[in-house]
Amino acid sequence: MFGKKDHLTVERGRLHISGADTVALAQEFGTPLYVTSEERLRQNFRAYDAFSSADKYFAVKANGNLALLRILAQEGAGADVFSAGELYLASLAGIPRDKILFNGNSKRESELVMAAASGVRVSVDSPEELETLARAAQSLDRTVEVLFRVNPDINVQTHPKIATGLRTSKFGIPHSQVVDVYRQAMASSHILPVGLHCHIGSQILDVSSFVEAAGRMMDLAAAVTSADGSVEMIDLGGGLGIQYDPQAQPAPSPADLAAGVLPVIRQRSAQIGISPRLVLEPGRSIVADSTILLTRVNTVKDAHVTFVGLDAGFNVLARPMLYDSYHHIVACDRADQPAAGSYTVVGPICESGDVLARDRLLPPVQRGDVLAFLDAGAYGFSMSSQYNGQGRPAEVLVAKDGGAELIRRAEGPSDLMAGQMIPSRLLY
Numbered sequence: 396m397f398g399k400k401d402h403l404t405v406e407r408g409r410l411h412i413s414g415a416d417t418v419a420l421a422q423e424f425g426t427p428l429y430v431t432s433e434e435r436l437r438q439n440f441r442a443y444d445a446f447s448s449a450d451k452y453f454a455v456k457a458n459g460n461l462a463l464l465r466i467l468a469q470e471g472a473g474a475d476v477f478s479a480g481e482l483y484l485a486s487l488a489g490i491p492r493d494k495i496l497f498n499g500n501s502k503r504e505s506e507l508v509m510a511a512a513s514g515v516r517v518s519v520d521s522p523e524e525l526e527t528l529a530r531a532a533q534s535l536d537r538t539v540e541v542l543f544r545v546n547p548d549i550n551v552q553t554h555p556k557i558a559t560g561l562r563t564s565k566f567g568i569p570h571s572q573v574v575d576v577y578r579q580a581m582a583s584s585h586i587l588p589v590g591l592h593c594h595i596g597s598q599i600l601d602v603s604s605f606v607e608a609a610g611r612m613m614d615l616a617a618a619v620t621s622a623d624g625s626v627e628m629i630d631l632g633g634g635l636g637i638q639y640d641p642q643a644q645p646a647p648s649p650a651d652l653a654a655g656v657l658p659v660i661r662q663r664s665a666q667i668g669i670s671p672r673l674v675l676e677p678g679r680s681i682v683a684d685s686t687i688l689l690t691r692v693n694t695v696k697d698a699h700v701t702f703v704g705l706d707a708g709f710n711v712l713a714r715p716m717l718y719d720s721y722h723h724i725v726a727c728d729r730a731d732q733p734a735a736g737s738y739t740v741v742g743p744i745c746e747s748g749d750v751l752a753r754d755r756l757l758p759p760v761q762r763g764d765v766l767a768f769l770d771a772g773a774y775g776f777s778m779s780s781q782y783n784g785q786g787r788p789a790e791v792l793v794a795k796d797g798g799a800e801l802i803r804r805a806e807g808p809s810d811l812m813a814g815q816m817i818p819s820r821l822l823y
C-alpha cells in the first residue's frame with residue numbers, strides 16, 4: 396500500500412507501524428509524536444551491505460536520537476558529526492572514535508581542540524583551518540589524521556538549498572587547491588593527511604551525479620599520489636534520495652548506488668596503484684522512512700480552501716516550509732478509504748507559511764483525527780524548534796514485536812525556561 400514500506404500496514408482500516416496501532420500510540424503517548432520502526436532502521440542500514448567493505452558513517456544531523464544512534468552503532472555504523480554536540484552524541488551511543496569523522500565548514504577552535512584530543516579524524520575545509528588544527532594538535536602533542544573536504548564543482552538535481560558540491564557552495568576546498576593543501580599537511584609535524592572527502596548534496600535521485608563525483612575524487616587521488624601523498628580513504632559523503640511521493644519514480648537503492656560507484660573506485664584505484672578504504676555518510680536513506688510523525692487534528696475550517704489545523708507545524712517538521720518538501724499523509728483510522736476531499740494542512744504556528752501540505756487529497760478529516768506524515772525520520776526532529784512556545788515532541792521506538800517505548804519525552808513549559816535566567820535586579 397505504501398510502496399516498499401513493509402513496516403507500514405493497514406489493519407481494519409488503521410495504520411500500523413511494525414505491528415503497533417498508530418491511533419493507540421497517539422492516545423498513549425500524546426501528539427505530536429515521532430514513531431520509529433527499529434526493524435526498518437536496521438534493514439535500511441543493512442541495505443548498504445551492497446558496498447561490502449565500505450565504512451558507513453551515519454550522518455548524525457539527520458537524526459540525533461540516542462536510541463537510534465545506539466541501534467546503528469550495534470549495526471556497525473560510524474558517524475559523520477558536524478559539531479562538538481554531535482560528537483558527544485555519537486560517543487555516548489558507543490560509536491568508536493576511529494569511525495567518526497568531524498566535519499564542518501566553520502568549526503570553532505574549541506571544536507578543533509576537542510577533535511584533536513578525542514582522536515577522531517577531521518575533515519578539513521580550508522587551508523586556514525588546517526593551520527588552526529595543526530596548532531591545536533601540537534599543543535596537545537597529538538597527531539591528527541585528516542581528510543580534505545573537496546569542492547568537486549558538480550551540479551546536482553535537488554533543491555538548491557541542499558546542493559552542496561556546486562562551485563559556488565560554501566563547502567570544501569576548490570579542487571584546484573587540494574594538492575597544495577595536501578602537501579602543506581604532509582609537511583606539518585602533527586597532521587597526517589589520509590584522504591579526500593566530498594558531499595555533493597542531499598535527496599539526490601540520479602546515481603550518475605555520484606559516479607561523476609567519484610570520478611572527480613579519483614582524479615584528485617591520482618594527483619595527490621603523484622605528489623607523494625598517501626590516499627588511504629575516499630569519503631563520498633551521503634546524499635542518496637528517497638521516494639517521498641508514492642506516485643513518483645522509485646528512488647535508486649544503495650545497491651544501485653554501489654553498482655554505479657564501485658567500478659569507478661576500483662578501476663581507478665588499480666590504475667593509480669592505491670587501495671583506499673571507501674567511506675559513505677548516508678543520513679536520509681537510512682533513517683527517513685523508518686519514522687512517521689503522528690499529529691492530531693485540532694480544527695477543520697471551510698474558508699478559501701478547507702484548512703486542516705494540526706498540533707504540529709514547521710516547529711515539528713520544518714521540511715515542507717523550508718524546501719517545499721512533499722511528505723505523504725495518511726489518515727490513521729481511515730487508511731484504507733479513498734480520498735474524499737482536498738485539504739490544505741497547516742500547523743499551529745503564527746506564520747502564514749506554516750503549511751505542511753497544500754491541496755492534499757484525503758479521506759474525510761474531522762477534529763480529533765490522527766494524521767501520519769510518512770518519511771519523517773530524517774531532518775524531522777533534528778530540525779524542530781520551540782518556536783511560539785511549543786515544546787518539542789516525544790519520540791517512541793517500536794520493536795520488532797510491536798512493543799513501543801518512549802525514547803524522548805515531550806517537552807513542557809519548564810523546558811521553555813531551561814537555561815534562562817532573570818537578573819535579580821529585574822525581580823524587585
Ligand code: LLP
Pocket residue numbers: 454456457475498557559594596597598632633634635676677678679680714718773774
Ligand atoms: N555528509 C555531509 C557532509 C552532509 O553535509 C550531509 C547532509 C550528509 C552526509 C547526509 O546527507 P543525506 O544522506 O542525509 O542526504 N535538512 C535537509 C538536508 C540537509 C543535508 C545536510 N547535509 C533536508 O531536510 O532535506
